[in-house]
Amino acid sequence: MNNKKIKAGITVFPGSNCDADVYRVLNDVFDLSASFIWHKDKIKDLNGYDFIVIPGGFSYGDYLRSGALAARSPVMEYIKDYAYKGGIVLGICNGFQILLEAGLLRGVMLANDSLKFECKDVYLKTLNAETPFTCALKKDSLLKMPIAHHDGNYFAEKKTIEGLNDKNAVIFKYCDENGDITDISNPNGSMHNIAGISNENANIMGLMPHPERSSEKILGSEDGGYIFKSIIKYIRER
Amino acid sequence: MDKENVKKNDTKKTEKLFGLSVEEYNKISDLLGHEPDAFELGIFSAMWSEHCSYKSSKVYLKTLPTEGDKVLIGPGENAGVVDFGDGDVLVFKMESHNHPSFIEPFQGSATGVGGIMRDIFTMGARPVANLNSLRFGSFSHPRTPYYLSEVVKGIGFYGNCMGVPTVGGEVVFDECYNDNILVNAFTIGIAKKDGIFLSSKCEEGNIVVYVGSSTGMDGIHGATMASEEFDLKKNKKRSTVQVGDPFTEKLLLEACLEAMEKKLIVSIQDMGAAGLTSSSFEMADSSGKGMIINLDAVPLRTSEITPVEMMLSESQERMLLACGRDKFDELKAVFDKWGLNCVEVGEVIKEKEIRFFYKSKPYKTLSVDTVVNGPEYKRPVKKPDYLNSVKPLNISNYKMPENFNDIAFKIITHPNIASKKSVFTQYDYTIGTATIVPPGFSAAVLRVNDSGGGKKGFLLNANGNSKYTYLDPFTGGALAVTECARNITACGGYPAAITDCLNFASPEDPEVMWQFVNALEGIKSAALKLNTPVISGNVSFYNETAKKDGGKTTVHKIYPTPVIGMLGFIDDVEKAVTPYFKSEGDEIYILGRLSGNLGGSLYMDLEYGNFMQKPLEIDLDYEVRLQNCLRSLINKGFLKSASDISEGGIFVSLAESAITCPNQTLGFAVNYDTLRSGVRIDSFLFSEFEQAFIISIDKKLSGPQKTAVSEICNEYGIKLEKIGYVKKDVMKINDKIDLKSDKIKEGYFSVI
Numbered sequence: 010m011n012n013k014k015i016k017a018g019i020t021v022f023p024g025s026n027c028d029a030d031v032y033r034v035l036n037d038v039f040d041l042s043a044s045f046i047w048h049k050d051k052i053k054d055l056n057g058y059d060f061i062v063i064p065g066g067f068s069y070g071d072y073l074r075s076g077a078l079a080a081r082s083p084v085m086e087y088i089k090d091y092a093y094k095g096g097i098v099l100g101i102c103n104g105f106q107i108l109l110e111a112g113l114l115r116g117v118m119l120a121n122d123s124l125k126f127e128c129k130d131v132y133l134k135t136l137n138a139e140t141p142f143t144c145a146l147k148k149d150s151l152l153k154m155p156i157a158h159h160d161g162n163y164f165a166e167k168k169t170i171e172g173l174n175d176k177n178a179v180i181f182k183y184c185d186e187n188g189d190i191t192d193i194s195n196p197n198g199s200m201h202n203i204a205g206i207s208n209e210n211a212n213i214m215g216l217m218p219h220p221e222r223s224s225e226k227i228l229g230s231e232d233g234g235y236i237f238k239s240i241i242k243y244i245r246e247r
Numbered sequence: 248m249d250k251e252n253v254k255k256n257d258t259k260k261t262e263k264l265f266g267l268s269v270e271e272y273n274k275i276s277d278l279l280g281h282e283p284d285a286f287e288l289g290i291f292s293a294m295w296s297e298h299c300s301y302k303s304s305k306v307y308l309k310t311l312p313t314e315g316d317k318v319l320i321g322p323g324e325n326a327g328v329v330d331f332g333d334g335d336v337l338v339f340k341m342e343s344h345n346h347p348s349f350i351e352p353f354q355g356s357a358t359g360v361g362g363i364m365r366d367i368f369t370m371g372a373r374p375v376a377n378l379n380s381l382r383f384g385s386f387s388h389p390r391t392p393y394y395l396s397e398v399v400k401g402i403g404f405y406g407n408c409m410g411v412p413t414v415g416g417e418v419v420f421d422e423c424y425n426d427n428i429l430v431n432a433f434t435i436g437i438a439k440k441d442g443i444f445l446s447s448k449c450e451e452g453n454i455v456v457y458v459g460s461s462t463g464m465d466g467i468h469g470a471t472m473a474s475e476e477f478d479l480k481k482n483k484k485r486s487t488v489q490v491g492d493p494f495t496e497k498l499l500l501e502a503c504l505e506a507m508e509k510k511l512i513v514s515i516q517d518m519g520a521a522g523l524t525s526s527s528f529e530m531a532d533s534s535g536k537g538m539i540i541n542l543d544a545v546p547l548r549t550s551e552i553t554p555v556e557m558m559l560s561e562s563q564e565r566m567l568l569a570c571g572r573d574k575f576d577e578l579k580a581v582f583d584k585w586g587l588n589c590v591e592v593g594e595v596i597k598e599k600e601i602r603f604f605y606k607s608k609p610y611k612t613l614s615v616d617t618v619v620n621g622p623e624y625k626r627p628v629k630k631p632d633y634l635n636s637v638k639p640l641n642i643s644n645y646k647m648p649e650n651f652n653d654i655a656f657k658i659i660t661h662p663n664i665a666s667k668k669s670v671f672t673q674y675d676y677t678i679g680t681a682t683i684v685p686p687g688f689s690a691a692v693l694r695v696n697d698s699g700g701g702k703k704g705f706l707l708n709a710n711g712n713s714k715y716t717y718l719d720p721f722t723g724g725a726l727a728v729t730e731c732a733r734n735i736t737a738c739g740g741y742p743a744a745i746t747d748c749l750n751f752a753s754p755e756d757p758e759v760m761w762q763f764v765n766a767l768e769g770i771k772s773a774a775l776k777l778n779t780p781v782i783s784g785n786v787s788f789y790n791e792t793a794k795k796d797g798g799k800t801t802v803h804k805i806y807p808t809p810v811i812g813m814l815g816f817i818d819d820v821e822k823a824v825t826p827y828f829k830s831e832g833d834e835i836y837i838l839g840r841l842s843g844n845l846g847g848s849l850y851m852d853l854e855y856g857n858f859m860q861k862p863l864e865i866d867l868d869y870e871v872r873l874q875n876c877l878r879s880l881i882n883k884g885f886l887k888s889a890s891d892i893s894e895g896g897i898f899v900s901l902a903e904s905a906i907t908c909p910n911q912t913l914g915f916a917v918n919y920d921t922l923r924s925g926v927r928i929d930s931f932l933f934s935e936f937e938q939a940f941i942i943s944i945d946k947k948l949s950g951p952q953k954t955a956v957s958e959i960c961n962e963y964g965i966k967l968e969k970i971g972y973v974k975k976d977v978m979k980i981n982d983k984i985d986l987k988s989d990k991i992k993e994g995y996f997s998v999i
Contacts (some may be wrong), residue, residue: 023494023498023585023586024494024497026409026410026497026678030679033680034680067407067408067410067493067494069494070408070492070493070495071408071494072494125673126407126673126674126675127673128671128672128673128675128676129672157675157677159407219677221680222678225680227683227821228677228682228683
């Protein structure tokens with residue numbers, strides 16, 4: 010790719026509420042050309058976008074189950090097409106839940122084991138640094154990012170977990186500040202401390218913590234910025 | 248209703264009158280020229296309720312300072328507006344939702360948060376932060392865990408879904424709230440100066456439009472319920488509590504702001520207390536107009552609803568607005584996009600009356616003035632008897648404790664002192680990417696993302712001290728304002744304006760009214776001196792409950808609880824100072840003066856079981872100098888931390904400064920010369936709300952820089968006294984306190 014600005018699409022469902030934050034960070038912090046995709050927009054072809062972000066929030070109020078209704082929204086059909094063709098899709102928080110509900114990623118999200126909404130900083134350990142979302146990182150890199158969710162307790166059957174492990178598709182795990190993956194550093198009871206996973210081809214990633222809230226020093230951490238830097242690097246170099 | 252019977256007056260009759268007094272009922276009959284029917288009675292009872300009419304407080308609220316160079320809109324609209332420079336304005340208000348939250352804590356607190364956010368976006372402002380001030384019964388009361396967990400869940404449920412960060416507030420436990428918890432919710436929003444919308448702009452010929460959720464049977468008589476004390480049958484009042492749907496409110500927010508941006512709205516008011524009644528009458532009144540309201544057009548959840556129930560329903564997530572007839576189609580398209588009702592329900596007319604139509608026929612016509620100009624009382628006032636026994640404390644009459652480590656630990660782990668982290672981590676405080684200093688410290692500091700790369704920001708704080716207000720209402724009122732200002736100044740901010748939420752027992756009790764009047768005087772004095780005008784607010788009376796105590800019924804009243812929400816400004820958020828120590832070896836100073844007055848303190852309560860003493864009075868002139876001095880030191884970059892001295896005293900300030908530092912556990916070694924100062928060591932450690940700050944300064948500060956610090960203090964006439972150093976891991980004060988920081992930290996963070 011040349012110097013043309015990278016184009017990002019940000020989906021907006023009724024109840025999305027991290028859309029504006031992602032928009033601002035991509036445009037203002039990383040100088041990309043990001044725009045919104047309204048859930049009813051009939052964009053048949055998302056190929057004009059270099060990548061898609063499904064941001065966090067409470068799509069459709071999270072009624073029924075977190076992400077369940079959004080996953081069946083018309084725009085998701087276009088996103089599925091885009092993803093099956095190898096397009097890069099990042100789902101953050103509720104976006105992760107939507108990807109699971111849409112079947113683009115495997116597993117489900119249960120309520121946090123505290124049964125409470127949890128908003129706090131966590132540390133993440135990078136397990137796979139060879140994906141579009143992590144290529145600006147090194148294996149085992151530690152990232153500090155905030156979580157803010159009620160249903161972030163990742164669960165999948167044994168076979169699925171084995172499949173994820175085989176394909177190096179567990180991208181991030183919750184850990185402590187020393188990088189040790191411990192029970193106490195697991196903020197929500199997530200299986201094996203899983204915080205982020207990808208599909209087999211690693212072009213779709215779901216992540217519970219919020220990289221857009223940790224992309225500027227003044228907010229206490231720039232670590233989340235590495236996710237976006239990785240995507241940019243990957244697109245520029247491909 | 249039989250007027251003669253009513254006139255004979257017995258207390259049972261008042262219940263039938265929906266909270267109206269017999270005198271009020273008779274006045275309404277005279278104004279109407281006939282006995283009110285159910286519809287009229289419903290409307291009057293809501294609009295003349297204490298909650299909507301401020302009939303007992305209005306006469307005093309008028310005396311508050313409401314003007315200032317930065318105030319664009321003061322009390323009277325949905326919220327107050329302050330100029331933030333560069334074409335931006337900040338819109339904020341705090342409101343109580345006490346009664347519903349006690350009846351049904353989850354929905355009560357959720358809809359409290361929803362209601363206050365609606366007040367803000369009604370004005371055209373996007374909500375950017377929430378605070379809340381909560382009061383629960385004694386920490387050991389069996390019902391307290393239930394209320395705490397449900398209220399916090401309710402607040403999170405609504406605020407988190409709306410995508411508005413909850414960045415701070417207070418959680419206080421006291422026996423006096425066992426039967427009346429308090430939930431005060433604050434929201435601030437940001438708007439462009441030319442993008443403010445008001446309820447007073449209706450023009451003749453505008454159509455009246457109902458937007459948002461349909462009207463159901465919830466919250467009927469909510470305003471009346473909130474204007475009464477509780478009795479033994481509070482569970483029967485559950486139907487008066489509204490049910491919240493934050494998802495719909497999020498859609499309503501986006502739809503309203505989009506319609507406003509497109510200039511499709513002339514005038515707008517949210518349907519809060521007394522729903523369609525207050526929104527229609529108040530909009531008509533403030534615009535000097537009238538309305539036709541067609542009740543057949545009101546979107547309904549049930550066909551079982553009667554006209555008066557439609558008018559009184561407090562179903563949430565609804566707005567009433569006026570728009571030009573030519574704009575309606577465009578307006579409807581916006582609300583259609585968000586999947587919300589947008590229905591023409593009437594028209595603005597010249598005559599100042601509301602003409603209701605029902606089943607396609609004229610139904611009732613009511614004069615706007617008659618309904619809106621409710622009674623105004625100057626209720627009897629009497630100094631409470633108990634205050635005669637509140638005397639200045641002479642601490643020398645009390646024997647010094649043997650073991651200061653024990654009492655220090657008891658204080659730092661007291662529920663009112665211990666960390667509220669487990670509460671605020673249930674709120675999303677990072678959404679919006681604007682929270683620079685999160686909850687848990689002095690004041691929340693937020694940046695503004697659309698300020699064109701500028702570094703300006705604002706600070707928020709909410710505070711109230713009911714125990715001190717009980718012991719000395721004037722001082723308590725003044726302290727609420729001063730304490731907010733201290734927290735804002737300690738971060739390097741300038742106090743700018745306040746909103747007040749005044750929670751009291753029944754105004755019909757002259758002693759309560761005395762507390763109210765004096766607390767308000769205190770607020771007024773401090774607001775004037777600190778130059779923080781009151782731009783919005785709310786009064787909640789009748790926070791009391793009749794209870795059976797061993798056969799006889801007694802009334803439990805809350806302590807008078809004025810709560811202040813304050814906005815401050817800061818030029819550069821990167822220069823904001825946090826209260827915790829930064830590194831080992833830094834020097835610790837007291838900036839200001841110590842009275843050593845332990846009157847009313849937690850120490851007196853815990854150590855001697857008696858806090859009924861006069862608390863420290865605030866010297867407001869000194870306070871202004873002190874805060875200016877501190878701000879000047881911070882602005883020049885000399886301070887590494889600054890913390891005020893609030894509940895629990897200097898020991899708590901020092902300990903919190905040591906253990907709230909992220910990533911490391913610090914401590915301190917402090918030596919205070921009690922002989923020279925003549926202040927007893929317990930007075931030094933535990934006297935509260937001193938006019939002083941604990942600050943820390945880099946040990947490597949050069950000679951000339953140290954001189955500059957002294958010069959600033961001299962310039963303001965403020966004493967600066969070095970008391971020790973920041974250390975690692977241990978807390979030492981004279982030969983009295985020797986504690987491990989880890990142990991204190993563990994206790995502090997594990998109580999709640």
